[in-house]
Amino acid sequence: MKDDGIIEYTRTYPSPNPNVRLTEVTYWSTGYRVKGLLAEPEAEGIYDGIVYLRGGIQHVGMVRPSRIAQFAQQGFIVFAPYYRGNRGGEGFDEFGGSDRFDAVNAVDVLKQHPKTDTTRIHLFAFSRGGIMALWTAIMRDDITSVVDWAGVSDMIFTYKERKELRRMMKRVIGGTPNNAPEKYRDRTALFHVDEIHAPFLLIHGRQDENVSIEQSLMLEDAMRDAGKPVETWYFAEFNHHFPPAEAARVTRDLCNWMKGKGN
Numbered sequence: 001m002k003d004d005g006i007i008e009y010t011r012t013y014p015s016p017n018p019n020v021r022l023t024e025v026t027y028w029s030t031g032y033r034v035k036g037l038l039a040e041p042e043a044e045g046i047y048d049g050i051v052y053l054r055g056g057i058q059h060v061g062m063v064r065p066s067r068i069a070q071f072a073q074q075g076f077i078v079f080a081p082y083y084r085g086n087r088g089g090e091g092f093d094e095f096g097g098s099d100r101f102d103a104v105n106a107v108d109v110l111k112q113h114p115k116t117d118t119t120r121i122h123l124f125a126f127s128r129g130g131i132m133a134l135w136t137a138i139m140r141d142d143i144t145s146v147v148d149w150a151g152v153s154d155m156i157f158t159y160k161e162r163k164e165l166r167r168m169m170k171r172v173i174g175g176t177p178n179n180a181p182e183k184y185r186d187r188t189a190l191f192h193v194d195e196i197h198a199p200f201l202l203i204h205g206r207q208d209e210n211v212s213i214e215q216s217l218m219l220e221d222a223m224r225d226a227g228k229p230v231e232t233w234y235f236a237e238f239n240h241h242f243p244p245a246e247a248a249r250v251t252r253d254l255c256n257w258m259k260g261k262g263n
Contacts, residue, residue, distance in 0.1 A: 002028040004028055004029055004030065004104075005027060005029075005105040005108025005112075006028045008027060008028060009026050010026070010038075011024050013065065016065055016066045016069055017066075017072075017073060019043070019073060020041060020069040020073060021040050022037060022038065022065055022068075023037070023038045024037055024038075025037070025038050025079070025109060028105070029084065032089065032091040033089060034084045035081075035089040036063070036081035037065065037079070037080045038077070038079045038080075038110075039065075039072035039078040039080075040077045040113065040115055041072055041076075041115075046115055046116070046117050047075055047076055047077045047116060047117060048075070048076050048117055048144070049078070049079070049110040049113070050076045050077070050079075050121075050258070051081070051103060051106045051107055051110055051121065052067075052068050052071065052079065052124050052129075053081070053126070053129030053130075053136075054081075054082070054128075055126045055128040055129050056128055057128065057168065058086060062082065062087070068080050071124070071251070074252065074255040075255070075259075076255070077110060077115055081102045081103060081109075083099045083102050083132075084102055092172075093172070094173075095128065095169065095173065096128070096131040097186075099132075100131075100132055100139075102132075103123075103133070103135065103136045104136050104139050107136065121144055122144050122145045122146065122147070123137060123145075123146040123147070123198075124147045124254075125146070125149065126149045126150060127149075127151065127152060129151065130148045130152045130153055131151070131155065131187060133148055133151065134148075134151075134153065134189035134190075134193075134196075135189050138192050138195045143198040144198060144262040145201070145257070145262065146199070146200045147254045147257070148201070148202050148216070148219070149204070149254075150204050150211045150240055151204075151215065151216065151219070152211055153188070153190055153215045153216070153218055153219040155187040156177045157214065157215060158211070161212055173187070190222050193223050193228060196223070196228055199229035200229065200230045201232075201254060202219060202220055202232045202233070202234075203233045203234075203235075203250065204234050205234075205235045205238030205239050205240065206235065207237065207238060208239050208240045211240060213234065216232070
């Protein structure tokens with residue numbers, strides 16, 4: 001078994017942006033070959049890195065080349081793991097279980113890129129990716145900042161508020177919060193925020209019905225109680241998916257926020 005984060009092979013991937021180069025990467029994570037998509041500016045230079053943590057599960061919420069190219073266009077090397085069991089990767093997507101190590105080990109993939117400033121690695125998470133970012137920030141001490149957009153923070157809360165996800169969660173997690181509470185607790189990082197060192201920015205639309213703003217409010221409260229740095233950008237008029245123009249504006253703003261951290 002190869003060491004975590006070791007790159008097995010790469011292949012060129014079609015890019016939607018002439019200024020951004022895309023590469024699909026296969027890397028090792030706890031004994032599995034896992035795949036992800038890397039985006040880099042074509043221009044020479046040394047750039048901050050972002051591990052982009054997607055939402056959804058399996059094909060739902062899959063990494064979009066155009067989205068990670070947006071971040072690369074802002075001057076970042078971006079690596080977005082698909083998570084195990086997706087797009088030909090080995091293992092099974094566990095929705096925040098052992099697949100959290102796919103996010104943790106993605107940091108080392110990013111650090112191997114010759115254009116990455118290895119002292120400046122950020123996390124960006126959307127939706128389900130929020131739980132992956134929380135565990136990565138807890139398990140690593142080399143994260144410069146974290147942006148958590150409409151992120152999941154509590155799996156029990158997710159089970160209760162998303163009735164249409166319950167069948168999937170029972171199957172993937174192995175029970176319900178009533179008959180297998182420890183499995184849900186093990187996925188919930190709120191109990192460990194005292195181990196986080198990186199500053200957080202929480203972004204959420206108050207009309208979000210996919211991941212309610214209560215998930216961000218709970219995380220905000222937990223981090224403030226633990227004395228951890230956290231900022232919030234809450235938008236009264238938006239839901240889970242912001243209008244394209246607003247999403248682009250907020251993306252530019254959060255990229256500037258990340259660049260200002262750790263300096």
